[in-house]
Amino acid sequence: MAASSKSPRLGLRRRARAQEPPPRSGDRIAGRVRAGKRTKDLVKRLDPGEIAVIDHPDLDRIASEDLAASGVAAVLNNSASSTDHYPNMGPALLARAGVTLIDFPGHDLFDLVSTGDHVEIDGGALIRDGERLAEGTRLSQEEIEGRLEEQRRRIDEALGQFATNTIEHVREESELLTGNIDYPAVRTRFWDRHVLIVVRGPDYREDLAALGAYIRDVRPVIVAVDGGADAVLEAGFEPDMILGDMDSATDRALATGAELVVHAYSDGRAPGGERLEELGLGHVIVPAAGTSEDVAMLLAHERGARLIVAVGAHFNLTEFLDKNRAGMSSTFLTRLRVGETLVDAKGVSRLYRPGLGIGGAAMFLAAFVVLLVIVVIASPALDNATELLWLRIQDLLGI
Numbered sequence: 001m002a003a004s005s006k007s008p009r010l011g012l013r014r015r016a017r018a019q020e021p022p023p024r025s026g027d028r029i030a031g032r033v034r035a036g037k038r039t040k041d042l043v044k045r046l047d048p049g050e051i052a053v054i055d056h057p058d059l060d061r062i063a064s065e066d067l068a069a070s071g072v073a074a075v076l077n078n079s080a081s082s083t084d085h086y087p088n089m090g091p092a093l094l095a096r097a098g099v100t101l102i103d104f105p106g107h108d109l110f111d112l113v114s115t116g117d118h119v120e121i122d123g124g125a126l127i128r129d130g131e132r133l134a135e136g137t138r139l140s141q142e143e144i145e146g147r148l149e150e151q152r153r154r155i156d157e158a159l160g161q162f163a164t165n166t167i168e169h170v171r172e173e174s175e176l177l178t179g180n181i182d183y184p185a186v187r188t189r190f191w192d193r194h195v196l197i198v199v200r201g202p203d204y205r206e207d208l209a210a211l212g213a214y215i216r217d218v219r220p221v222i223v224a225v226d227g228g229a230d231a232v233l234e235a236g237f238e239p240d241m242i243l244g245d246m247d248s249a250t251d252r253a254l255a256t257g258a259e260l261v262v263h264a265y266s267d268g269r270a271p272g273g274e275r276l277e278e279l280g281l282g283h284v285i286v287p288a289a290g291t292s293e294d295v296a297m298l299l300a301h302e303r304g305a306r307l308i309v310a311v312g313a314h315f316n317l318t319e320f321l322d323k324n325r326a327g328m329s330s331t332f333l334t335r336l337r338v339g340e341t342l343v344d345a346k347g348v349s350r351l352y353r354p355g356l357g358i359g360g361a362a363m364f365l366a367a368f369v370v371l372l373v374i375v376v377i378a379s380p381a382l383d384n385a386t387e388l389l390w391l392r393i394q395d396l397l398g399i
Contacts, residue, residue, distance in 0.1 A: 027121075027122065027123050027138075028120060028121065028122050029051070029073050029074050029100060029120065029121040030118070030119070030120045030121075031049050031050055031051040031073045031074070031118070031119070032049075032050050032051065032116060032117070032118055032119075033050070033051050033053055033113050033114065033115055033116065033117040033118075033119055034046050034047070034050045034051070034052055034053070034072075034115050035052075035053035035054075035109070035110060035113065035114060035115045036052075036053070036054065036115075037054070037055045037078075037110070039054050039056045039059075039063040039066075039067070040062075040063065040066070040227065040248055042054060043063070043066040043067060043069075043070055044250065046067070046070035046071075046072055047070070047071070048070065048071030048072070049071065049072070049073050050070075050072055050073065051072065051073055051074045051075075051076060051119060051121070052067060052070075052072045052074070052075045052076065053076045053078070053109050053110065053113060054067075054075060054076070054077050054078065055077070055078040055079055055109075055110070056077055056078075056079060056081070057079035057080055057081075057083060058080075058081070058082060058083050058085065058086075058088045058090070059077065059081040059082070059088060059090030059091055059094075059101075060088060060089075060090050061088070061089045061090055061093060061202060062200060062201065062202070063090060064089070064090035064091070064093040064094050065093060067094060067099065068093060068094055068097035068099050072099060073099070073100065074099065074100040074101070074102065074121055075094060075099055075100070075101050075102070076102050076104060076109055076121075076126065076136065077101065077102070077103050077104065077105075078104055078105070078107070078108065078109045078110065079103070079105055080103055080105045081101060081103050081139065082144075082147060082148075082151070084147065084150075084151055086151060087148055087151035087152045088151075089148070091139060091144045091147075091148075092141075092144050092145060092148050095139070095140075095141035095144045095145075096141065100121065100138065101138075101139045101144075102121065102124055102126075102136040102137065102138045102139070103136055103137045103139065104126070104134055104136040104137075107134040107136070109126075109134070112126070112133045112134055113126070113128065113133065119133075123138055124136045124137055124138040181286070181288045181295075181298065181302075182286070182287070183286055183299055183302060183303075184261070184284040184285065184286055185284070186241070186259060186261065186284060186299075186303075187259055188221060188223075188240050188241045188259050189221070189303075190221055190299075190300050190303035190304055190305045191303060191304035191305075192304060192305075192306050193220065193221050193305060193306060194218050194220035194221070194305070194306060194307045194308075194309065195220055195221045195223060195300040195305040195307070195308050195309070196211070196215065196220040196221065196222050196223070196309045196311065196345075197223045197225065197228075197293070197296050197297060197300065197308060197309070197310050197311065197313070198222065198223070198224045198225065198228035198229075198231055198232050198239070198311045198312060199225045199226075199228050199293050199310070199311065199312035199313050200225070200226065200227035200228045200230075200231055200248065200312055201293075201311075201312030201313060202312060203312065203346075204228070204231050204311050204312030205231065205234070205235075207311045207312065207345040207346060208231060208232070208234075208235040208311055208345075209235065210345070210346075211309075211311070211345055211348060212235070212236075214309075214348060215237060220309065221240050221241070221300070221305070222237060222238070222239045222240050222241075223239065223240065223241045223242075223243060223296050223299075223300065224239035224241070224242045224243070224249070224253075224258070225242075225243055225244050225292045225293050225296050226242070226243075226244030226245065226246065226247065226248040226249050226292060227248030227249055228249075228311070228312065229242045229249040229250075229253035229254070229256070229258065230249060230250055230252075230253045231311075231312070232253075233252075233253055233256070238256050238257075238258065239253075239256065239258040240258055240259065241258055241259045241260075241261060242254065242258045242259070242260050242261070243260075243261040243262075243263060243286075243292055243295065243296045243299070244261075244262075244263050244272065244292035244296075245262065245263050245264075245270075245271065245272040245292060246260075246262060246272030246273075246275050246276060247271075247272060247275075251279060254276070254279060254281055255279070255281070259284075260276060260281055260282065260283035260284070261283065261284055261285075261286055261299075262276065262283050262284070262285045262286070263286060263288065263292040263295050264285050264286065264287040264288075265287065266287055266288065266289050267287070268285075268287050270285050270287075273285055286299070289330060290330030290331070290333075290334065291330055291331065293313060293331075294330045294331055294333075294334040297310070297334055297338050297342060298334055298337065298338065301337065301338045301341055305341065306341075307341060307343065308338060308341050308342045308343070309343055309344075309345055309348050310342060310343070310344055310345060311345040312345075313344065
């Protein structure tokens with residue numbers, strides 16, 4: 001898809017960072033509360049300097065990156081930001097970005113404060129109008145990094161449980177391998193084309209930026225998985241198709257004219273369809289097991305894609321645990337079926353070498369003409385030959 005006229009500077013990461021930083025005095029932070037139990041929805045509304053109140057056990061990498069990119073002064077978590085079940089990177093990413101993180105697992109922050117309240121943070125204490133509402137655990141970067149290292153040493157426990165759950169669920173989701181999914185008729189043409197599947201996963205911003213030349217030259221079909229649609233718009237492109245349960249993509253992204261495919265539960269329930277109906281947007285539904293990421297890959301494969309390039313896809317244990325997945329049976333089966341058609345965006349960005357392109361060819365031609373003029377002017381013999389040629393042309397044209 002060609003680059004859109006929209007600026008690639010849009011989105012959470014590009015919000016006005018030039019605003020005044022929140023008032024601080026030692027360990028004290030003051031700011032306005034912005035509360036939300038669904039972090040991926042809350043980050044769309046956050047402004048720099050605000051104090052985010054969330055309820056997110058085992059804070060994952062993507063949520064932390066979005067929180068940090070929004071410019072918040074502090075994050076107050078109603079749950080434990082790390083349960084030590086696996087090495088979740090979220091708390092460490094916030095700490096490295098200079099965002100204060102405080103856990104309040106023994107309190108209900110959503111009963112204590114509301115969006116718009118002005119509060120202060122003193123150490124681990126939450127204060128409003130001079131009243132200490134709750135005392136949480138303020139996590140230092142040193143403590144967070146130490147816990148992360150310990151979690152990594154005990155990763156074998158999580159790996160064993162994960163592998164067991166994967167094996168147990170392979171039979172339940174075997175339709176992904178056998179191809180017994182009733183795919184709807186879609187208008188997007190995949191046959192013999194490159195397909196770029198964009199998931200709002202690890203390093204998706206960096207991968208999209210690195211693939212700019214590939215997208216402009218090859219013009220792949222762009223399939224955005226839920227919130228990946230907004231990532232595509234941020235990068236200055238537009239999706240051809242948006243596939244998922246439609247709980248992460250913004251209304252703006254859904255209204256771009258992309259074909260909308262709702263990933264429903266295997267029994268046919270499709271909550272995402274209700275949202276699109278309320279917005280008055282046409283869509284088709286595909287009931288299937290597994291994740292929307294898996295279904296997007298399988299749809300492209302079944303429709304004859306020559307190559308599938310994955311941006312932000314999940315490939316390792318930590319990434320799956322970050323997504324709160326007990327196992328990876330659907331992804332394991334999908335990778336088996338798609339096979340060599342699937343490549344990771346990082347591999348494409350390293351191997352793809354853009355051609356000269358129309359702009360480059362035009363510049364080369366212009367430089368050649370300038371060089372030719374210089375040579376003619378500098379050479380009397382060529383100058384005479386050119387003059388004779390011009391007289392001959394005039395004679396033929398009767399000028």
